[in-house]
Amino acid sequence: MFVVDTLLHRLKRGCETMAYPDGPAPALPDRHGGALRVESARCAAGCDACIGVCPTEAITRVSGQSVALDLGRCVFCAACVTECPTGAITQTGDHRMAARRRQDLVLGAPNHAEVRLAGELDATLRRLFGRSLRLRQVSAGGCNACEADTNVLGTIGWDLGRFGIQFVASPRHADGLLITGPVSRNMQLALRKTWDAVPEPKIVIAVGACAVSGGLFADHPEVHPGAEAVLPVDLHIPGCPPHPLTILDGLLRLLGRLDERRLPPVAGRSERANGSLPDAV
């Protein structure tokens, strides 16, 4: 009976893949908060409140300069947002936060309140990878949550395959690596061997605070402070872990597959219907 049963059930449910990026992006969970925004002009004089509460030392201040919040180290605990007396640090509700250059994630300087979002690969690489990108994932010292939310992109709700992006078993079939974890010393050899086995030209994508900066473990002697300490990184995707939507946005951005003129505006926190749960994705 189960054959008929399953077929009927599938028919009833229809296609469960989200419309994005042709339709609107699914909403982040209400309490997620999204990317941070830092307007250091609003900082109270001599205030260091946020620096003292951050669990990853993501916020620093060189004396005389404005605060610098490194979204690449941030684990999005919102402690600084709550602590800030003047509302200089706020949550934008925006899922987009992938950047090409590490310094694009450091917020707080004048004219740099928000992440400078990633641009696309150069024309040659885009021609090669734009419609077909094969990635080898290497997990190197993280907690497996970044891996889990990367894996989610393969499920029917997201269907990463429709963009020609696929995770492959052999580095020899890959166009690049997607790295999670701070790169533990114990994974150094395996990571290098995997990298060496990927044919040129190749790219590296760092997913999660760990891979971008070392995250919560940055100063541990057992690990490197992120993938960039051992390999050149082409795309940094912040989060602990990044929401699947943030990862997908980063990948599509890199491949030049997001036509933002055609995309409806991203629903900011305040504009979203009050209290409604996100569509299950």
Place this chain on the structure above:
Amino acid sequence: MSGATLLALLPNATSLPWRDIPAWPASEFVQVTAAALARGARLCSWFAVPEESGDAVQLVAVLAFDADNTLAVGRSTPVRGSYPALTVLHPQAHLFEREVWETHGLTPEGHPWLKPVRASAGEAPANAPFFTVEGGEIHEVAVGPVHAGIIEPGHFRFQCAGEEVIHLEIALGYQHRGIERALAGGPHRRTLRQVETIAGDTTVAHATAYASVLEALGSGEAPLRGQWLRAIGLELERLANHTGDLGALAGDVAFIPTAAACGKLRGDFLNVTAALCGNRFGRGLVRPFAEGPDVSGALVQQVLGNLTRALADVEQAIAWLWDSASVRARFENVGTVHRAQAEEIGMVGPAARACGLVRDVRYDHPAGWHRFAQAPVAVWPGGDVFARARVRSLEIQRSGDFLREQLVAAPESGPADDSPASTGDTLAVALVEGWRGEVCHVAVTDAAGRFRRYKITDPSFHNWSGLALALRGNAISDFPICNKSFSLSYCGFDL
């Protein structure tokens, strides 16, 4: 059974002054521990506490007498050099003793397989040489650390005769990032955040254990509503992971309907957790001494609605799995761990319950909200892939029932304790039944109340040996479904 032991007894999620923990010279301490284990106790944790100066350490054992609903703890007087191994008498100690040896240089004399657990050889774990089987027909298969797929790193070394696996050695350590070492001297500002990432898919269980340890050390409690929320989060974590793994198991035997449905449904459960605290993995859900995020009645109703829909879909997707004779045939009599083996190596969680062992912290050692609300323990005999999948599908039903019942039974908000400081020279222990099994945290404080030693035992630490045993006599091609049926954590083991 606990009545006859010389060890100090204490309930789960409580503390004892260090001086009240009985101490024996190491060789006697091994005998006392062995006697308790022989009387039916389990070894939850075994570790060393370094002396403030010098290279001597004190060994500590934390045991559980499940039938008596009590834990027991004992220690050795300071010891250095070597002592007679407990592993010789009780194999469930084998990894613990290797760990103490690699960290503190204390040799368990007579340990049959003394090699590092996660220590580094520079760029890779120091895990060679491997156990080998000799013979003309024998060949060796090496898999990992980098696997095909999006999975954590580990190395599997199979000794095979043709298709048949004679022996499997599992060598880990690749995810080692020094969490336990960094906890000494704590709690630090980042400690809770780090604890939440011991195993990212077990955030709520580890964070709850940590919070319970702090609360036991501070002789305080979280407000009831906080305890309730932890219990809710714990079951959501179980639902998400069990659902995802049943889907993956279906995928491994090419049964696509369940694989596709469960892949998505797992996300639905994660999204429910995110609705409560903003993070799909429950980061920020558990706060020591506190209620945690504010959960209004309206939010509960929304959560209940989404949960009910997802539960109905899961029930259907899993029914297809059990309805399919081809799936049942692939799961049955594959990867069997016998009940006696499971007891001997100290297996925990659903993997142990699938060998017919009734052990579940929520039931045996209730703490927090589980003192007021319990779900029946899911047990299945057989010890094979089928039994492990079966137990997990039963647990999905029971977690669902528990949530539907408890979500509408939220206690009132109450005033929070103002995070009292930890007592000095004290040992606190907390067990939590995570979705893989028993999560055990033990803290020993110094005179000032800081962590002198903080010991974390993820259920995977007990259960990896079970996977190795499950493979014996099986075809190597069945490794994926055996592995998935256990679904153990690498980072939780590697710390």
